[in-house]
Amino acid sequence: xxxxxxxxxxxxxxxxxxxxxxxIIPSVGGLATGMKSVHADGNGIWIGWSGLTEEELNPxxxxxxxxxxxxxxxxxxxxxxxxVEDFYFGFSNKTLWPLFHYFMEFTEFEKDQxxxxxxxxxxxxxxxxxxxxxxxxxxxxxxxLLLLPQLIxxxxxxxxxxxxxxxxxxxxxxxxTFPWREQLLKGMLGADLLGFHTYDxxxxxxxxxKRILRLDVNFNEISYHDRIVKVDSFPMxxxxxxxxxxxxxxxxxxKKEKSELQRRLDDHIQASQNTKLILSxxxxxxxKGIPNRIRAFEHFLNMYPQFKEKVRLIMLxxxxxxxxxxxxxxxxxxxxxxGRINGKFATVSWTPIWYFYRSMPFENLxxxxxxxxxxxxxxxxxxxxxxxxxxxxxxTKQDGVLILSEMAGAAKEMNEALLINxxxxxxxxxxxxxxxxxxxxxxxxxxxxxxxxLERYSVEKWSEEFMSSLKATKNLGSIIVAKEMNEDNESxxxxxxxxxxxxxxxxxxxxTLAGFKNNPSDAKPDDELISLLDKLNKLENTDxxxxxxxxxxxxxxxxxxxxxxxxxxxxxxxxxxNNKWHMLERLKNDWMENILxxxxxxxxxxxxxxxxxxxxxxxxxxxxxxxxxxxTRTIELNTVLTxxxxxxxxxxxxxxxxxxxxxxxxxxxxxxxxxxxxDDYDFVFAIGDDWTDExxxxxxxxxxxxxxxxxxxxxxxYYVKDTIKVRELxxxxx
Numbered sequence: 256x257x258x259x260x261x262x263x264x265x266x267x268x269x270x271x272x273x274x275x276x277x278x279i280i281p282s283v284g285g286l287a288t289g290m291k292s293v294h295a296d297g298n299g300i301w302i303g304w305s306g307l308t309e310e311e312l313n314p315x316x317x318x319x320x321x322x323x324x325x326x327x328x329x330x331x332x333x334x335x336x337x338x339v340e341d342f343y344f345g346f347s348n349k350t351l352w353p354l355f356h357y358f359m360e361f362t363e364f365e366k367d368q369x370x371x372x373x374x375x376x377x378x379x380x381x382x383x384x385x386x387x388x389x390x391x392x393x394x395x396x397x398x399x400l401l402l403l404p405q406l407i408x409x410x411x412x413x414x415x416x417x418x419x420x421x422x423x424x425x426x427x428x429x430x431x432t433f434p435w436r437e438q439l440l441k442g443m444l445g446a447d448l449l450g451f452h453t454y455d456x457x458x459x460x461x462x463x464x465k466r467i468l469r470l471d472v473n474f475n476e477i478s479y480h481d482r483i484v485k486v487d488s489f490p491m492x493x494x495x496x497x498x499x500x501x502x503x504x505x506x507x508x509x510k511k512e513k514s515e516l517q518r519r520l521d522d523h524i525q526a527s528q529n530t531k532l533i534l535s536x537x538x539x540x541x542x543k544g545i546p547n548r549i550r551a552f553e554h555f556l557n558m559y560p561q562f563k564e565k566v567r568l569i570m571l572x573x574x575x576x577x578x579x580x581x582x583x584x585x586x587x588x589x590x591x592x593x594g595r596i597n598g599k600f601a602t603v604s605w606t607p608i609w610y611f612y613r614s615m616p617f618e619n620l621x622x623x624x625x626x627x628x629x630x631x632x633x634x635x636x637x638x639x640x641x642x643x644x645x646x647x648x649x650x651t652k653q654d655g656v657l658i659l660s661e662m663a664g665a666a667k668e669m670n671e672a673l674l675i676n677x678x679x680x681x682x683x684x685x686x687x688x689x690x691x692x693x694x695x696x697x698x699x700x701x702x703x704x705x706x707x708x709l710e711r712y713s714v715e716k717w718s719e720e721f722m723s724s725l726k727a728t729k730n731l732g733s734i735i736v737a738k739e740m741n742e743d744n745e746s747x748x749x750x751x752x753x754x755x756x757x758x759x760x761x762x763x764x765x766x767t768l769a770g771f772k773n774n775p776s777d778a779k780p781d782d783e784l785i786s787l788l789d790k791l792n793k794l795e796n797t798d799x800x801x802x803x804x805x806x807x808x809x810x811x812x813x814x815x816x817x818x819x820x821x822x823x824x825x826x827x828x829x830x831x832x833n834n835k836w837h838m839l840e841r842l843k844n845d846w847m848e849n850i851l852x853x854x855x856x857x858x859x860x861x862x863x864x865x866x867x868x869x870x871x872x873x874x875x876x877x878x879x880x881x882x883x884x885x886x887t888r889t890i891e892l893n894t895v896l897t898x899x900x901x902x903x904x905x906x907x908x909x910x911x912x913x914x915x916x917x918x919x920x921x922x923x924x925x926x927x928x929x930x931x932x933x934d935d936y937d938f939v940f941a942i943g944d945d946w947t948d949e950x951x952x953x954x955x956x957x958x959x960x961x962x963x964x965x966x967x968x969x970x971x972x973y974y975v976k977d978t979i980k981v982r983e984l985x986x987x988x989x
Contacts, residue, residue: 257390259299259722261290262383264343264399266303266329270320272311277323286396286421288494289714293394293722294328302382305331308339332382334375341371347399348576355398355422356542356636357429361581364434373402376442380406389413392725395446397421402438405445417725418446419489422638423664424456430463440468444479447728449486450721452639452664457488465882472882481739481966481976485728489721490668491639492713498648499710501621506651516619520626523567526604531691533568534627536620536642537634538575539612541585544635544660544677545572549592549608551633555684556600556607562691564605568631569623571611586612624649629656629690632663633677639664643672644709653702656690658683668708671701737963737974740984744973748940748960749987755938757796760988761927761951763943764803766911767964770978773879775867779813787982790989792819797988800930802826802923804908804915804947806869807836824871825908825917825947826926839929840921842871846903850916853895861888872917874910889914910945924950931955941971942981 267287271278281287294301305320312320317333324331334342345368353361380403387393387407394417395403404416430436440463443449451457461472470477477484513521524530533552537543552568572589576582593610600607615623624630630646640663647657647669657672659665666674673686738744752758762768765778768788772778780788791799802822803810810821810830821830822839830836847868854866854875863880866873875892877885892914896907906919927941941951944964952961952970963971964981975981 261301263396270305301329342375346372376402402442405442408445416446417448419450424460427462448725502649517622531628533629536571539572551680551683554680633660637663653699671704740973758938759936761941766944874915878912922950924954
């Protein structure tokens, strides 16, 4: 039976060791809740760190821990104290966390910590590979494990891998500063489906993919080697019913059942009819904008003194990463701000800010949510922010107002909240006043919309949609009709090759025999390729034809001392063994003087592009330009050219990062068909990488072995991954 393996930095368990006795308590966080049904299905397992280092466990105790957590359908990854220090507190939280949240001033790029990050990701991969079988599904979570998908895919290419990032993905301008950016992106691309909270994060990721790795992106699908990687946004929800039902029970409590905190809150509420409570709940993290929020509240009290002694800000700051210097500094700054403002505004009967620096049990959170008239959630950057959603879920009477930072991922789906810029104190102050004075009818209208949406798109729905989309990626390959040239298909082809009396091999050059270069003139054949072509050219009863869009002059230079069959300019010129060049097509090129100025205009407007002028065609290359600018310019240029060439017997070919204009009467298909008439070939092979080769695949007989280089839509029957595989395949003929 196939299983689902969930992988995250920590297990959904609190494993505590007291006097060598174990205490294991299930976690109740958002991820643990969202994954509950996925984890419970079938024989699924959860892989992560237990929270105990190797130094804390002797061999006997380690076995005991593994056995105990295995009963909870979990498997532990063993980490040392140094791993935790360098991988987690170091690279994950001193490099990735601040960088991805746009805090570049806090970002450290330490080589030793990067090495630790790679090592720990490999440790996770080793544990996954010990537990995974073909047909299983793996779902990897968050920024601590960005390299993991590729590490698994390299060893187990046939399993489905999903990855979800629970924090923002930064813009290209931020991400490009990261020294190991290519490795990180390639690590993520091991997944078949990549999920983000919002479309913005998805867009930033795709932008980096295009600009850094120079991969082709079609809407939200990335062509990567022999796979299509899907990218999509899935806004994470909460366990809506859990919070709503807890709030309902809370409202029906009698006095004896109420907590001490609730009694204190009731005393404040009952002190005056106009008393209002403003709630702020966060981890104590610099991304949450806590100092800004306190200063904005101070600004509010200065601007609107009529609310003094009538409002109170309740701040719950949950301790986080207290051994990291930035967090220690943030704690000191927050303490000082709260102390200063309370000292400035407090009266005998009123303190403007109630500040709690601690964790609180679920029951006390419900006390706070249900008692607060306003929730003030103002992070300066946040992947999602589930506190905003939890507050909305507890408003059983549909009263209350949510003030939410537009920098939180949740803002994208909670437009009925009052959205603010967390750096604009005047706006926050004015919005607080508006919220405090908002009529109940408007409160209910806004809250009704929010609650219906959150109830519908719960955390369970989030996980179901992700898993459903991951399952659908298994069918993405069906859009490419070509089959992989695997061992079985290659064996069948070689049998046909060996049995044939007369063989013909058509070989494209750029992107097939040789990889692409930024400058086309740099793609001349290397010694290995020349050696391979020489051997193929000496095969008995075999014709080898290099068929290319390259111009005749280039091939004369590259192969001047070689006795190869050559077709250039997409089929204009032919040179057979032991013969001179001759024209297959009589063409004019007077049209170039009209088209060239247009291409020159596009070169001027598009940095990194250039024109390659051939005898019978013009090519506009854009390999070195910004991919998103290139996408815009190619659409523009194609539109302009199409209108100009409609009556001139010309055609526009879209190659690999190139647009070429040539005569409509010339293509590789016509040239290949002509060659086929020269002999009675009983084995035909053709290989190429772009649209110009599609004419050749289409014209050749059904019995031909046609091969596309790359995983793209094609009329070829088979595909290979890249130019390395091309050479391996051609060597198999020898």
